[in-house]
Amino acid sequence: SQTIHQWPATLVQPVGSPLSLECTVEGTSNPNLYWYRQAAGRGLQLLFYSVGIGQISSEVPQNLSASRPQDRQFILSSKKLLLSDSGFYLCAWSPGPRGNQPQHFGDGTRLSIL
Amino acid sequence: TQLLEQSPQFLSIQEGENLTVYCNSSSVFSSLQWYRQEPGEGPVLLVTVVTGGEVKKLKRLTFQFGDARKDSSLHITAAQTGDTGLYLCAGVPFYTGANSKLTFGKGITLSVRP
Numbered sequence: 001s002q003t004i005h006q007w008p009a010t011l012v013q014p015v016g017s018p019l020s021l022e023c024t025v026e027g028t029s030n031p032n033l034y035w036y037r038q039a040a041g042r043g044l045q046l047l048f049y050s051v052g053i054g055q056i057s058s059e060v061p062q063n064l065s066a067s068r069p070q071d072r073q074f075i076l077s078s079k080k081l082l083l084s085d086s087g088f089y090l091c092a093w094s095p096g097p098r099g100n101q102p103q104h105f106g107d108g109t110r111l112s113i114l
Numbered sequence: 115t116q117l118l119e120q121s122p123q124f125l126s127i128q129e130g131e132n133l134t135v136y137c138n139s140s141s142v143f144s145s146l147q148w149y150r151q152e153p154g155e156g157p158v159l160l161v162t163v164v165t166g167g168e169v170k171k172l173k174r175l176t177f178q179f180g181d182a183r184k185d186s187s188l189h190i191t192a193a194q195t196g197d198t199g200l201y202l203c204a205g206v207p208f209y210t211g212a213n214s215k216l217t218f219g220k221g222i223t224l225s226v227r228p
Contacts (some may be wrong), residue, residue: 021191043221100144100206100216104159
């Protein structure tokens with residue numbers, strides 16, 4: 001069966017520090033991969049999605065970037081964090097290549113910027 | 115403009131009560147998905163409805179897809195405290211094609227009091 005791992009679960013970082021959140025998927029090949037940010041108790045804002053290695057689409061201009069160095073690995077990064085980067089970050093996968101398939105989410109990372 | 119409007123935004127009910135919540139759009143969807151998210155976790159897929167007028171049941175939860183495939187409802191019978199969470203609907207508008215990404219509603223926060 002397929003599983004998705006996202007870490008760390010919680011992260012506290014100072015303003016201006018770098019960020020690296022990692023997400024890996026097991027049990028499937030060529031998945032579509034997604035990074036979302038979620039405001040407290042509300043809907044999901046799509047940040048990045050990827051349909052293959054090295055293929056990244058950005059949905060909103062921001063202080064963050066994403067990379068997909070391997071088929072089942074998706075990384076969210078920042079060189080210098082801002083206070084506004086605080087939030088709950090979710091990684092998800094869906095069977096490729098169609099984008100209308102159900103998505104399967106990791107347990108999220110709670111990021112607090114001080 | 116939100117493509118998928120969910121209502122009500124917040125709902126607080128007593129255990130044992132029945133409730134119905136909605137996911138509406140002016141666009142036609144090839145399918146709609148419902149997710150439930152508990153605090154501190156990622157959303158989990160509950161159901162996908164595909165055919166206009168389709169009704170799917172998941173224990174005490176009944177999901178219906180509108181005849182015109184523009185809306186969906188979720189009815190919970192005899193709510194339990196374990197039903198508490200954020201309910202999200204998601205789909206891809208028919209006109210954008212199957213390769214487009216899912217769009218999510220902002221969610222319905224349900225609180226079931228013991």
